[in-house]
Amino acid sequence: MERVTLPAAAWRDRAELQDLCRVLRADAGDTRVVGGAVRDTLLGCAVSDIDLATRQAPEDVLAALQRARIKAVPTGLAHGTITAVLPDGAVEVTTLRRDVSTDGRHAIVAFTDDWREDAARRDFTMNALYADPATGEIFDYFGGIDDLKAGRVRFIGDPLQRIAEDHLRILRFFRFHARFGDVPDVDGLAACTARANDLMALSRERIAAEVLKLLVARGAVPTLELMIAQNILLPVLPEITAAGVAKMAKVADHEAEADLAPHPLRRLAALLPHDPSVGEIIANRLKFSNVQRRRLISALSGPAGTPGGTPQTLAYRLGPDGALDRWLLTTSGVEAVEGARAIVAFAIPVFPLTGGALVQRGVGKGPDVARLLRQVEDSWVAEGFPNAVRTAQLADHAVDQWRRSTSIA
Numbered sequence: 001m002e003r004v005t006l007p008a009a010a011w012r013d014r015a016e017l018q019d020l021c022r023v024l025r026a027d028a029g030d031t032r033v034v035g036g037a038v039r040d041t042l043l044g045c046a047v048s049d050i051d052l053a054t055r056q057a058p059e060d061v062l063a064a065l066q067r068a069r070i071k072a073v074p075t076g077l078a079h080g081t082i083t084a085v086l087p088d089g090a091v092e093v094t095t096l097r098r099d100v101s102t103d104g105r106h107a108i109v110a111f112t113d114d115w116r117e118d119a120a121r122r123d124f125t126m127n128a129l130y131a132d133p134a135t136g137e138i139f140d141y142f143g144g145i146d147d148l149k150a151g152r153v154r155f156i157g158d159p160l161q162r163i164a165e166d167h168l169r170i171l172r173f174f175r176f177h178a179r180f181g182d183v184p185d186v187d188g189l190a191a192c193t194a195r196a197n198d199l200m201a202l203s204r205e206r207i208a209a210e211v212l213k214l215l216v217a218r219g220a221v222p223t224l225e226l227m228i229a230q231n232i233l234l235p236v237l238p239e240i241t242a243a244g245v246a247k248m249a250k251v252a253d254h255e256a257e258a259d260l261a262p263h264p265l266r267r268l269a270a271l272l273p274h275d276p277s278v279g280e281i282i283a284n285r286l287k288f289s290n291v292q293r294r295r296l297i298s299a300l301s302g303p304a305g306t307p308g309g310t311p312q313t314l315a316y317r318l319g320p321d322g323a324l325d326r327w328l329l330t331t332s333g334v335e336a337v338e339g340a341r342a343i344v345a346f347a348i349p350v351f352p353l354t355g356g357a358l359v360q361r362g363v364g365k366g367p368d369v370a371r372l373l374r375q376v377e378d379s380w381v382a383e384g385f386p387n388a389v390r391t392a393q394l395a396d397h398a399v400d401q402w403r404r405s406t407s408i409a
Helices: 015-023 036-043 058-067 115-120 144-150 159-165 169-180 186-194 196-201 204-215 220-229 242-257 264-271 276-285 290-299 311-330 333-345 355-360 367-382 388-408
Strands: 031-034 050-054 071-076 081-086 089-095 097-102 107-111 129-131 138-140
Touching: 015 050, 015 058, 015 081, 015 089, 031 036, 036 050, 036 129, 036 144, 058 071, 058 081, 058 089, 097 115, 138 144, 159 169, 159 186, 169 186, 169 196, 169 204, 169 220, 186 196, 204 220, 204 264, 220 242, 242 264, 242 311, 242 333, 264 290, 264 311, 276 290, 290 311, 311 333, 311 367, 355 367, 355 388, 367 388
Parallel strands: 050 089
Antiparallel strands: 031 050, 031 129, 071 081, 081 089, 097 107, 129 138
């Protein structure tokens, strides 16, 4: 087999990482880089997380890090994972493992010193690539390099068995396909389709994490179309339909044309019926944080089919993110792109009037001050955020009207 090595990459030159690898005896073959860092470097993608696999037992890893005065956090000691906290970023170090038993959600593992045995328990061939930290030599036990070249996400071993071990692998199959795949692996797709109902056994947090990552992948739209056709999402997100995917495709196009980074909650909102109550249901089901919940519901609020204001007024009322969500969900074509750019470029002004200014004009303290302040602010927004002189005129006009109404009363 042809010897393959990692190309040059910035992360490989990290001095602290090199020191860590020396401490863990990588030069003796005890420790290798594994998974995403190897895969993404081969593809020329940016690498954010570094994972190391080692033949050393967890207690030996801890002792070695302590001797080297490297901060060690036992983040998953039962599964052999220790986080080495380095000045330029944390690195996870995991002892080679084999599965003893699994129930579709959790696994009981035993430690091993066999690299192939450790690779065999991983999900996809492209994630079971190891590399020597110093030489860059790659160790590929299941054809992951060929699958990477082919744009094929392929399970290691029997797909049905791998899904039975961890049901989340159904969603991971599609997420990785959306990111790296060209043509779906036939056996993997058939297994995911057959076991789609297994998703109901997963925690909603795990489902949410995978779905949100999938939505911003480069191939999200065709992958979602495939998932809808195979009824993959029906057990957990039946609200997502082919019509929703078509709408998300338009939003994705507008994001790209306006040079916006894709946002998963905006894209999720596009997949759903334009109804804030649906957003509330989905947020509850997927156990979203309060911030995520508010953003999803806001995106689905307001009149369907119209943004409910100019780009600038939406930005003032909802903030840039909320305005972009609402605008892109309710407009299309040139209007969508130009409006999105206008929101990004808009410097949100501060309303230059306070309740004290109305009290100085003779309005008695109390609810009338707050009501009149909102009235003047609405006029100020409607006129396109005029200067302080015009704002004072708007305030004078509102107070005059208030005086007339109170005198009549």
